[in-house]
Each structure stands twice: as C-alpha cells, then as structure tokens.
Amino acid sequence: xxxxxxxxxxxxxxxxxxxxxxxxxxxxxxxxxxxxxxxxxxxxxxxxxxxxxxxxxxxxxxxxxxxxxxxxxxxxxxxxxxxxxxxxxxxxxxxxxxxxxxxxxxxxxxxxxxxxxxxxxxxxxxxxxxxxxxxxxxxxxxxxxxxxxxxxxxxxxxxxxxxxxxxxxxxxxxxxxxxxxxxxxxxxxxxxxxxxxxxxxxxxxxxxxxxxxxxxxxxxxxxxxxxxxxxxxxxxxxxxxxxxxxxxxxxxxxxxxxxxxxxxxxxxxxxxxxxxxxxxxxxxxxxxxxxxxxxxxxxxxxxxxxxxxxxxxxxxxxxxxxxxxxxxxxxxxxxxxxxxxxxxxxxxxxxxxxxxxxxxxxxxxxxxxxxxxxxxxxxxxxxxxxxxxx
Numbered sequence: 433x434x435x436x437x438x439x440x441x442x443x444x445x446x447x448x449x450x451x452x453x454x455x456x457x458x459x460x461x462x463x464x465x466x467x468x469x470x471x472x473x474x475x476x477x478x479x480x481x482x483x484x485x486x487x488x489x490x491x492x493x494x495x496x497x498x499x500x501x502x503x504x505x506x507x508x509x510x511x512x513x514x515x516x517x518x519x520x521x522x523x524x525x526x527x528x529x530x531x532x533x534x535x536x537x538x539x540x541x542x543x544x545x546x547x548x549x550x551x552x553x554x555x556x557x558x559x560x561x562x563x564x565x566x567x568x569x570x571x572x573x574x575x576x577x578x579x580x581x582x583x584x585x586x587x588x589x590x591x592x593x594x595x596x597x598x599x600x601x602x603x604x605x606x607x608x609x610x611x612x613x614x615x616x617x618x619x620x621x622x623x624x625x626x627x628x629x630x631x632x633x634x635x636x637x638x639x640x641x642x643x644x645x646x647x648x649x650x651x652x653x654x655x656x657x658x659x660x661x662x663x664x665x666x667x668x669x670x671x672x673x674x675x676x677x678x679x680x681x682x683x684x685x686x687x688x689x690x691x692x693x694x695x696x697x698x699x700x701x702x703x704x705x706x707x708x709x710x711x712x713x714x715x716x717x718x719x720x721x722x723x724x725x726x727x728x729x730x731x732x733x734x735x736x737x738x739x740x741x742x743x744x745x746x747x748x749x750x751x752x753x754x755x756x757x758x759x760x761x762x763x764x765x766x767x768x769x770x771x772x773x774x775x776x777x778x779x780x781x782x783x784x785x786x787x788x789x790x791x792x793x794x795x796x797x798x799x800x801x802x803x804x805x806x807x808x809x810x811x812x813x814x815x816x817x818x819x820x821x822x
Contacts, residue, residue: 438714439679445531446667446674446819449478449660450781455623455772458552459654467496467547468504470656475505478660479671480541485660487512487539489526491546491775493519501545512539518690519556520729520806521704523776524814528680530661540662546777547656555652556583568690575692584649584732586691587808588641591734593699595643598749602643606634607755608733609647612763615793616770623651624770648733650768657777659784664819675784678800678817679715683707684810691808700749702735705742705804708813712802713744716815720745723815724798725786726760727779730767735807743802764793776805783816 451473453459453466475482485507488498498513512533516522523546530542550556580586595601613629616622629647637646667674685703687696696703713719720743728739737751746754755762765771765782772778783801785791805812 439711441528441531441535441677442679442715443676444535444664445661446664446676447527447659447780447784447816448662448667448670448672448674449474449480450658450784451475451477452657452774452778452781453547453655455621455653455655455774456551457652457654459549463547463549463553464496464500464504466549466654466656467494467501467545467658470547470658471501471505471543471545474543474658474660477672480660482506483508484541485543486510487530487533487542489514489516489529489542489544491515491519491522491526492517494546494548496547512542518806518809518811520731520775521809521811523729523780523805523812524680524803525682525805525812526777527659527661527677527780527814528682528812531677531680534661534663540666542661543658544661544777545656545658546775549654550773551652551654553654571689572692575694580692582641583691584644585641587732587734588644589694590699590808591643591732594734594738597700600749600752602645603631603635604737604752605643605648605733606631607752608730608736609634609769611755611758612730612767612769615764616766619766619771619792622766622771623653624766644732644734647769650731651773653772653774655772655774657774657781659777659780668819673788674819675787675816676819677814679712679815680812681708681711681715682810682812683711688810693808700738702738702742702807704809704811705739705807705813708804708811709743712813712815718800718815723760723800723802725764725783725795725801726762727764727783727801727803728762729776729779729804729806730763730769731773731806733769736762739804739807761795764791764795779803780814783814787816787818
C-alpha cells in the first residue's frame, strides 16, 4: 500500500465471526478471561474451532498476550501474531493485519481481539498519572504542564477551535450524542438501552472541559470483543454471509502526535483520517454516496463531525446539520457513547451485523459499511461489503 496508489488487498479476506462478552461497569473477572470468552464466542459464531486458528492480532495496550489467549482458548500452533499501537486507532488495523496475513498465505484463520476492565480497573479517562521518559512522553511534555492531562482536555482544544472557525455552539456536538443514544435505546446489549436523550439533556449535562459536556464523552466499559478473519473462498462455506474487507487502511498525518497535534496549521480537521479516507476511496472505487451505514469512532462527539468532513460526506463546518438530518445512518449499535467503549472493536462487529441483516437497528439493504478507528492518533478504517458472488 502507498498513500498515493491503490492497493490490492480488497476482496481477498472477510470477517466471518463476531463474539463479545456482556458490556458492564464491573466484570468481576480478569481481562484474560474476558478475552478468551470473546474469542470463543467469535469462533462459535464462525462455525470454527480453536484448532482452526493459526493467527492472532490485538492492541499493544491489551494485557492478554496472544500466546496466553491461545493456550487458554485451546488453540495450537500459531504462524502469525501481531499488535497495533496507538490505542483506539488500532481497531480497524487489527482487521487489516489479519487480512494481510490471510491474503499472503501467512495464516488461514486469524482472530482479532480486545479485552479490558476499563471501568473497574484502569480508567483511561483519569488521564496521565505518571509517564516514563520516552519520545512519546516528551511530546506530552509540551501540554501536561499547562493542565492538559486527560483525553477530554486534549480533544477540547480542537473542539473549541472548530466551533470558533465555523461560528457554531456546543449544540453541534449534541447532535451526535442524540443520534447515538437513539440507537442505543433500542439495543439490548447497550449500557444505555432504553435511555434516549434530547438536545436539552445534552445541554444540561455538566461540563467536563469546555466545550465538552459529560454527554460528549464516551463511556468507560469492562468487556471483550473478538473477530474472526479468513479468506473469502473459505468464508462461503461457513454459517453466516461473509463481511468482505473491501478496503482497509491506516493513516498518520504530518506533524502527528498522540492526541496533542496542536502545532499543525489547522486544528479543525483530522489529517490522519484524511489519509485513511483517500486510501479507502481509492482502493474500493467508492464515494460517500456508495456507503449505506457509517460506524464512526466516537470517543468524543466533535471528532465524529470532523470525520464526516474528512471523508467528504459534507463540507467543513456542515457535519452537525448532516447528522441532525440523519442523511447517513450512524453508529446503529449506539456507538461508544451509547453501547460500550471497546476501543472501537464493537463498532466493527456492528458493521458485520448490518451486512448480515441481523442488527437490532437494521438498515434495509445495507451492502456497504464504513467503519473507522480512534481519532486524534494514527488511525485506521475499513469498508466492509456484502459478498456479491456469494
């Protein structure tokens, strides 16, 4: 792959299994057990066994090593294992790595997983407590002394600039929260099942870091999610219609930092997601008009708006109206604001359900789904499609 040319990965692998634990605030069990439960559920869903697996991919932030999960899940030998950095930016990249392994014959069945006790254990929202000397730590050193200690504070800087540039109010962000919670309200697996909100609710929620309110911020969740990837040919013999990986991409922008890219010329966009968008459109041959459902990473509402703009669904500054008018079904599982915060892996699973026709908020005729990973960091994205030859 290149940032300038079409790649040849599309159409060579598919997601054939999805599995998750319940989503909670106190799982009562180890992160390893959560990972194994999710992996076994995904394999059962795929109609495969642990013995079929020869590859595994997870996040650098995950605490459950591939070989430990493999042993606990009853797997045998592995010919491929890989990890992706940058927190939630890794979500779609785990699937890309699996697809690359399958397409090149390095592995035949690859499991991607993410599991954590992010509410009852380490809470990312608490911010930076202590940092060892490192290149990454040095970059944060330009922001931490001034009180920018948490993810919300880092995003708030860009969010404030976005509102100022386009003459908007924080209600623009509330549009995303309302849509996510609308879908979560009808999703039994969502933490906020049965609890929709209004713009007035959003405006009444307490400030976290201006201009972000509580309802602009994703949840903290305990749980696990796993996905199974294999070749399209093998997928056609398995129980469910395959979710074909039509295109997959990673992206890092110029002057990229982890959540604190404040020294760019413009803070109102997400250049790293622009890299992903160009590659997904180039490889798939699609345009925004060809997407039926968008599953956009929503750790904070402002970056859903800027993602829509980077992908060309609307012009800069117009995404709030785009969302309010529901021109594209967004985060039909409820997103990380409404269903669960699983570093975006539950969003990939919702994309698969939409293509299978099994989502609780099914969009009729969904045949192409855009899924994105974490924003503000080097990131990734997928276009998943139905198997047109199946």
